[in-house]
Amino acid sequence: MVSDFFINICILTALFFSYLQLRWHTLEKHLPQKAICAIDGVAAGIMGNLMMYYSIQVNDLTLVDLRHIPVLMILLISGVRPAVLSTMLIIGGRFLYGFNLSSMAAIIFMTVTLAGIIIIDRMRKSHQPRYISGFYMIFYSNLVFSVVLSVVVRDWDLLAILLPVYWVISCLGGVGIIYLIQYLDHSHALFKSYEQKASMDHLTGLNNVRQFDIQWNQQLENSEKKKKELSLLIIDVDHFNHVNDTYGHPAGDQVLKQLARLLQEHTRDTDIVSRNGGEEFSVILPDCSNSSACHVAERIRREVMAHTFWINASSHIPITVSIGASTYPSTTEDREEIIDLTDQSLYQAKQLGRNRVVSFTSGGFVPADNRTYSM
Missing domain, CATH: 3.30.70.270 (Reverse transcriptase/Diguanylate cyclase domain)
Incomplete structure (x- = not known):
């Protein structure tokens, strides 16, 4: 179980790193901001569906994975609209695995999680570091997940093992990805600043x-x-x-x-x-x-x-x-x-x-x- 969750984290980290490089070095140079936001939402939706593909089968109907993490990340990076789009794509992807009680619970989980993390994002103060809001979002989504999974599974022996592992992996992996994104974002901002200074006349602000x-x-x-x-x-x-x-x-x-x-x-x-x-x-x-x-x-x-x-x-x-x-x-x-x-x-x-x-x-x-x- 731990190894399966670890694979989820590794896949997410690699996907986010690759996508951000594509976004910063290609998409932002050739596409308007509205188009980039739409692509952000689609990309996060695809990542969430990949998480379901590599999910853990708890019982005949229930899948456990980190599909909500891409939604959370894209909200922090790009805003509410891409997060809503990615949530819709993930919900749609869940029905490919069947229409049953677990899929309905998945809809409730994703919808309630999205609403909560949007509220947390809106309450974030301008000077507050991004990773703090991210941690609140992860903590909230874990609470929602625990409640929904407990209602669907009702196997307390299994839940006693699954939920602690899920909380640890979700918190460590989520915060780790947030830190990675923040580090990459800071590095990209510095690179753009140096690139701009290399092409700008320091006195007049014109091209050199x-x-x-x-x-x-x-x-x-x-x-x-x-x-x-x-x-x-x-x-x-x-x-x-x-x-x-x-x-x-x-x-x-x-x-x-x-x-x-x-x-x-x-x-x-x-x-x-x-x-x-x-x-x-x-x-x-x-x-x-x-x-x-x-x-x-x-x-x-x-x-x-x-x-x-x-x-x-x-x-x-x-x-x-x-x-x-x-x-x-x-x-x-x-x-x-x-x-x-x-x-x-x-x-x-x-x-x-x-x-x-x-x-x-x-x-x-x-x-x-x-x-x-x-x-």
Whole structure:
């Protein structure tokens, strides 16, 4: 009997570990939250049915197992709706083993257990560790199980052996799985934090140059696949060294942070804004023609020129930017050349006196103020 319960715990542990890895590293990257919640419920329902498959046959009609543990775990991980869905799947699975007194008792056990653990979860305080609520839930479900099993079996000699073993295994196994989930969840949160910091510029909160390279290559692939134009802006703060030399590096940092906010405010949600290093920024514009990209660049240039850049509580300075623009594939069909052409456009903007936009087109480098644009 102990070995059978131990097998249940080992199966549950392996299943939860595998599913959480799939959830965090695949499902969360490709599916909306509602879909993930539904999958959580189905996954817990499948685990509960597997517990019944490896259950202990107490008598001709009664099965004993840990089918409620997946419901409890998914409630702690994902919420009430997945827990309700998994309970329904487990109840449905129980009828595959026959419709009798024990199956009706199983429905009562799962329903009463679900209602109780939802109440316990709702009563949990925000600062309370998850494993404490989990232990209360396990204790409650064991009480419900003991009462229901005693009514169905009525073999007190058997119950005197079965129930103590069940309580020990259920409590130790359940708390152990909760601890494992909490440990994995904490590790995953740390990993995501490190991953985010590795791709983020610490000063502005924008993508760093490493993330820019990743996003740029992905957008190029999408552009080719969907036959859409892809534009790129490279933005440089004019005379930024003068700002650092005159007002100090903290003032320069304030300018860069404010410029980063301006870029995010005056681009689309689908555009990708990065700090590529120093005072240089970039904006990737998916599904954007060259004329529209130049329009966006001109809007950014005007907004920067009109903005008041505060360097401390009482002082502000004027700032301008120069912007280079190019578009794939209308500017060039060479993927390797597009960034270099945008850099060259920026260089031309600097050479022409700064505070302007220059775009590279099939006709060469063209200052934006010589053209008419439409969105």
